[in-house]
Amino acid sequence: xxxxxxxxxxxxxxxxxxxxxxxxxxxxxxxxxxxxxxxxxxxxxxxxxxxxxxxxxxxxxxxxxxxxxxxxxxxxxxxxxxxxxxxxxxxxxxxxxxxxxxxxxxxxxxxxxxxxxxxxxxxxxxxxxxxxxxxxxxxxxxxxxxxxxxxxxxxxxxx
Numbered sequence: 163x164x165x166x167x168x169x170x171x172x173x174x175x176x177x178x179x180x181x182x183x184x185x186x187x188x189x190x191x192x193x194x195x196x197x198x199x200x201x202x203x204x205x206x207x208x209x210x211x212x213x214x215x216x217x218x219x220x221x222x223x224x225x226x227x228x229x230x231x232x233x234x235x236x237x238x239x240x241x242x243x244x245x246x247x248x249x250x251x252x253x254x255x256x257x258x259x260x261x262x263x264x265x266x267x268x269x270x271x272x273x274x275x276x277x278x279x280x281x282x283x284x285x286x287x288x289x290x291x292x293x294x295x296x297x298x299x300x301x302x303x304x305x306x307x308x309x310x311x312x313x314x315x316x317x318x319x320x321x
Contacts, residue, residue, distance in 0.1 A: 163205055168256035169239055171203040173212045174310060176264045177221075177228065182318055183289035185267065186298075187221070187276075190285045197299050198307070199284070200260065209233070209261040217265075219279045227269025232317050234262040238306040262310040264317065292318065 163171045176198055177185035189195040201216030203209060210233070217223050241257040248255065276282040290298075292315075296308045 163203055164253045164255050165259065168254055169259035170255045170257070171209075172200055172258045172260045173203060173209050173216060174198055174200040174238075174260045174262040174306070175213060175217060176262065176310065176314065177223075177267045178231075178264060178292075178318060179267050179289055181289070182292055184292055184295065185221075186288055186290040186295060187284040188286040190282055195300065196295075197303065198295060200258075203261075210263075213263050220276070220283055222275030222278050223267075223269060223273055227267065227273055228265040229268055231264045231266055232314055234260075234310060234313055237261055238309050240302055240306045243302055258306075260306060262306075262313070264310075264314040 165171065179185075185198070186196050187199055189197065199216065199220045201212065201220060203212040204215075207215070210230075214225050217225075217228070237259050239257055239259050242255070274287065276284045293311065296304055296311060299307050
């Protein structure tokens, strides 16, 4: 779903473990491309429904593997650099409009499976320090990552 400004509705998910580290996933075929799982919201789908669908499609996790801790109060947006825009696609997507969720991982790591979709997005993962993603995600996503992690910081660290 792309809105009138050209932003695609999307969910972002931060999985956190008992050690307060976050799930960091590597994109298929891109050795230096790491990010949080995220995905589009389908027509007629709520952000929370999209969250659980995308969690399964991208990471192989069921709702029973996580505990929802919080949803961002607002939508965060980022624009895509021109080189990532698909000018042949209509309507043109200029960026993402994202609702973010933080989830406590309570399942078994053996459940993580990137092969739920015929074209997986990720091929590797590990746990990283809570703030690691802000400096290590592709530059155009950094502001949104900082906004989401900052909003959830009091929930995780009691600040």
